[in-house]
Amino acid sequence: MKVLVIEDNRQLADSICNFLQGEGYVYERAHDVKTAEDKLLMFSYDCILLDLMLPDGSGFDILDFIKNKQISSGLLIISARDALDDKINGLENGADDYLTKPFHLSELNARLKAIYRRKKLEGTDTIIFNDISLDTDRMEVLVNDTPLDVTRKEYDLLLYFLINKNRVLSRQAIATHLWGDYTDNLANFDFVYQHVKNLRKKISAARGADYIETVYGVGYKFNANKV
Structure with a gap:
């Protein structure tokens, strides 16, 4: 938050x-x-x-x-x-x-x-979307009922994607929301790419669908319409 x-x-x-x-x-x-x-x-x-x-x-x-x-x-x-x-x-x-x-x-x-x-979160502690379940009270992530070993920033990143499904989020918006307003003045946001890459890799390893799409030149989108 x-x-x-x-x-x-x-x-x-x-x-x-x-x-x-x-x-x-x-x-x-x-x-x-x-x-x-x-x-x-x-x-x-x-x-x-x-x-x-x-x-x-x-x-x-x-x-x-x-x-x-x-x-x-x-x-x-x-x-x-x-x-x-x-x-x-x-x-x-x-x-x-x-x-x-x-x-x-x-x-x-x-x-x-x-x-x-x-x-x-519509009044609940748990966000469930298809094969992903996120407990905001315990800060735990399940993919296909398998606990996901995520860092705090990876957890925050997934939560940010889930509450902004189908919205294009710029790398700058992700950086300022998860790391603070000071990141607005950074020359690049390569660290965002690395965190997104790690999160996608962990979800994939748990046989979860890859909902996170790269919007080239802009940022990322959590595609809730992906089957």
């Missing part, structure tokens, strides 16, 4: 990001409204953690921005403001959940996963 943390308290942002990294998330940070809006225009995120009190505006400004730009990321408000009006306003304007500070990082993790399940 790729998360944008919008929080002006640097110490709290450090704590959240260190925790997310330990849990295997890809994260990016923004400490003000301007930086957050720039990132939301340039990159995509599975979920956004949004503080309401920011130095150059309000988290509600970002909520309006997300609505106007039709950004489909999951959104969890994290705020020291425990006012009922703020909660109602946030939820009615597009937030998926509201978590009051201080909070346990384990609860933050659980709420992120719950939002991701609702937004991306």
Whole structure:
């Protein structure tokens, strides 16, 4: 999961990001409204953690921005403001959940996963597509009921393909989603090719169908129509 943390308290942002990294998330940070809006225009995120009190505006400004730009990321408000009006306003304007500070990082993790399940996985922990089964809770992959020995990045890559079936994904989009926004400035994305190659090889070794197709000059597509 790729998360944008919008929080002006640097110490709290450090704590959240260190925790997310330990849990295997890809994260990016923004400490003000301007930086957050720039990132939301340039990159995509599975979920956004949004503080309401920011130095150059309000988290509600970002909520309006997300609505106007039709950004489909999951959104969890994290705020020291425990006012009922703020909660109602946030939820009615597009937030998926509201978590009051201080909070346990384990609860933050659980709420992120719950939002991701609702937004991306139709409320389930398991994605099943023909001969492939992916358990997002245990982070396990089965192909023809055989466990697949995949790396964390290979698992994330397969999940990204499965939730974007039949969509052409550029190498750059894959890189920024799975490794972070900094990859946007790299000269090439050969490392994406290597991970895709390894994943296809492992699926094939388990006698799974090769759904991942190369779109020359662009990237890859998970062809869900392949028999």
